[in-house]
Amino acid sequence: xxxxxxxxxxxxxxxxxxxxxxxxxxxxxxxxxxxxxxxxxx
Amino acid sequence: xxxxxxxxxxxxxxxxxxxxxxxxxxxxxxxxxxxxxxxxxxxxxxxxxxxxxxxxxxxxxxxxxxxxxxxxxxxxxxxxxxxxxxxxxxxxxxxxxxxxxxxxxxxxxxxxxxxxxxxxxxxxxxxxxxxxxxxxxxxxxxxxxxxxxxxxxxxxxxxxxxxxxxxxxxxxxxxxxxxxxxxxxxxxxxxxxxxxxxxxxxxxxxxxxxxxxxxxxxxxxxxxxxxxxxxxxxxxxxxxxxxxxxxxxxxxxxxxxxxxxxxxxxxxxxxxxxxxxxxxxxxxxxxxxxxxxxxxxxxxxxxxxxxxxxxxxxxxxxxxxxxxxxxxxxxxxxxxxxxxxxxxxxxxxxxxxxxxxxxxxxxxxxxxxxxxxxxxxxxxxxxxxxxxxxxxxxxxxxxxxxxxxxxxxxxxxxxxxxxxxxxxxxxxxxxxxxxxxxxxxxxxxxxxxxxxxxxxxxxxxxxxxxxxxxxxxxxxxxxxxxxxxxxxxxxxxxxxxxxxxxxxxxxxxxxxxxxxxxxxxxxxxxxxxxxxxxxxxxxx
Numbered sequence: 001x002x003x004x005x006x007x008x009x010x011x012x013x014x015x016x017x018x019x020x021x022x023x024x025x026x027x028x029x030x031x032x033x034x035x036x037x038x039x040x041x042x
Numbered sequence: 043x044x045x046x047x048x049x050x051x052x053x054x055x056x057x058x059x060x061x062x063x064x065x066x067x068x069x070x071x072x073x074x075x076x077x078x079x080x081x082x083x084x085x086x087x088x089x090x091x092x093x094x095x096x097x098x099x100x101x102x103x104x105x106x107x108x109x110x111x112x113x114x115x116x117x118x119x120x121x122x123x124x125x126x127x128x129x130x131x132x133x134x135x136x137x138x139x140x141x142x143x144x145x146x147x148x149x150x151x152x153x154x155x156x157x158x159x160x161x162x163x164x165x166x167x168x169x170x171x172x173x174x175x176x177x178x179x180x181x182x183x184x185x186x187x188x189x190x191x192x193x194x195x196x197x198x199x200x201x202x203x204x205x206x207x208x209x210x211x212x213x214x215x216x217x218x219x220x221x222x223x224x225x226x227x228x229x230x231x232x233x234x235x236x237x238x239x240x241x242x243x244x245x246x247x248x249x250x251x252x253x254x255x256x257x258x259x260x261x262x263x264x265x266x267x268x269x270x271x272x273x274x275x276x277x278x279x280x281x282x283x284x285x286x287x288x289x290x291x292x293x294x295x296x297x298x299x300x301x302x303x304x305x306x307x308x309x310x311x312x313x314x315x316x317x318x319x320x321x322x323x324x325x326x327x328x329x330x331x332x333x334x335x336x337x338x339x340x341x342x343x344x345x346x347x348x349x350x351x352x353x354x355x356x357x358x359x360x361x362x363x364x365x366x367x368x369x370x371x372x373x374x375x376x377x378x379x380x381x382x383x384x385x386x387x388x389x390x391x392x393x394x395x396x397x398x399x400x401x402x403x404x405x406x407x408x409x410x411x412x413x414x415x416x417x418x419x420x421x422x423x424x425x426x427x428x429x430x431x432x433x434x435x436x437x438x439x440x441x442x443x444x445x446x447x448x449x450x451x452x453x454x455x456x457x458x459x460x461x462x463x464x465x466x467x468x469x470x471x472x473x474x475x476x477x478x479x480x481x482x483x484x485x486x487x488x489x490x491x492x493x494x495x496x497x498x499x500x501x502x503x504x505x506x507x508x509x510x511x512x513x514x515x516x517x518x519x520x521x522x523x524x525x526x527x528x529x530x531x532x533x534x535x536x537x538x539x540x541x542x543x544x545x546x547x548x549x550x551x552x553x554x555x556x557x558x559x560x561x562x563x564x565x566x567x568x569x570x571x572x573x574x575x576x577x578x579x580x581x582x
Contacts, residue, residue: 012232012233015232016157016158016228016232016233019227019228019231019232020157020158020161020224020225020228023223023224023227023228023258024220024224026258026259027220027224027258027259027261027262028262029262030258030259030260030262030263030266031262031263031265031266031269032266034262034263034266034267034296035266035269035270038266038270038281038292038296039281041289041292042280042281042287042288042289042292
């Protein structure tokens with residue numbers, strides 16, 4: 001792929017991976033938080 | 043062109059995959075990692091789902107053509123309303139936006155592809171499985187979900203074998219959306235070519251960036267809600283069961299905490315596309331670019347604090363009613379900024395009315411009607427009267443059909459010459475527009491009258507005084523449904539026999555995508571665009 005090559009050109013390969021993981025964890029934490037909140041309330 | 047985009051395998055060493063072309067046959071699609079191929083698959087999938095969901099709408103309108111039960115039994119009617127909504131929202135509109143994002147974002151920010159191409163493949167290929175599962179519920183004992191797309195318990199928990207299938211399908215759709223959104227955010231934040239700044243990238247990218255954040259924040263909330271429905275049904279929990287100490291209203295709060303931002307997820311990318319089309323066909327730069335960005339962000343923020351306006355009739359303290367009324371009305375301010383800015387862009391412009399511009403103008407008028415009826419619904423005492431009537435159906439269909447769907451169609455007509463390298467039949471496109479614009483109003487405008495007169499939604503039969511406007515609405519529905527068949531025909535005819543399109547297919551078009559050839563190379567910008575190209579391509 002050209003994508004990661006260009007990310008490399010910009011020095012951004014690590015940033016691409018890091019930001020994807022952070023966003024994934026944010027999504028997961030919303031999932032857990034809402035269930036946890038509901039457990040606490042019911 | 044200012045850059046070399048030729049693909050010459052001979053010049054590359056073995057193992058250099060930077061400039062390879064598409065694979066042949068089914069491998070090209072199943073193993074696809076190319077943003078254009080995946081974008082095309084998303085758009086084709088959305089088009090198929092649009093016609094599946096549309097067919098269900100035809101069944102609904104045929105049953106409602108006159109009072110009494112004619113064609114389907116009430117249970118199947120309820121399955122049709124529920125499935126129509128789920129398919130149109132998650133199967134047609136959202137995948138269409140992701141398809142457009144896949145095609146356009148790398149080209150508009152000067153990147154060769156999306157940042158995470160394999161994740162992109164995974165995001166798409168989840169969808170056919172999800173919708174096979176969802177449509178499969180029609181064929182199991184108990185049938186498809188029939189309690190409305192909002193899945194309120196305890197009604198939704200009374201479903202048959204289709205219930206867990208629908209829950210799993212919704213989980214899959216959510217996962218697909220989250221992964222697709224991660225890809226969009228990572229691409230826009232990290233893959234912009236040097237010189238493409240956040241405040242000079244096209245508004246389509248901005249609107250999608252904000253939409254992607256909304257999706258990442260809200261889809262997990264829906265997933266949490268439906269997971270709890272599943273455990274209530276199968277594992278003896280009582281999250282939403284009053285008999286076990288739970289609270290069914292809590293589901294409604296959680297659902298609408300997802301559901302209201304979801305409305306903006308469906309419409310914000312349309313704002314981006316309209317902000318591309320209107321300047322092009324007005325031959326003027328967009329009026330108030332920065333204000334448009336901030337207005338989009340403000341709408342996204344406000345979408346998180348208005349959810350309970352869907353629940354006024356459930357009951358809440360006066361302070362809650364006031365808060366949710368006022369916060370809802372606040373949304374009209376940034377939305378008004380957008381409408382006035384689009385109008386100001388056209389002011390004293392050199393306007394022409396090709397199909398993309400026609401769809402954009404219809405969007406401007408008809409979405410605004412949907413916005414105004416939304417303001418009416420935000421007023422608590424009025425909402426007590428309108429709630430669960432056809433007025434609400436008219437309101438959200440004005441926002442979603444001449445809003446989101448016209449935005450998608452405008453976008454396809456705008457970029458189709460770029461994607462295919464061929465110009466479509468403008469006369470047929472214009473016919474498609476006028477038939478759609480006339481019939482959509484015949485279809486949905488009378489539903490305002492029906493709602494104000496008290497006709498409830500989600501019923502297969504009604505009192506005879508509602509007959510006339512229901513007949514008019516159904517005729518509009520059949521006309522709208524039939525006229526949509528023109529859309530795939532126009533695209534097919536364009537691909538097969540369209541005239542060659544120039545690189546800058548519309549003379550007023552600006553943006554990096556128009557600096558690429560038509561059709562663009564397999565990987566869009568294998569080398570980052572030069573400063574000169576960027577200076578020519580960006581407007582601000």
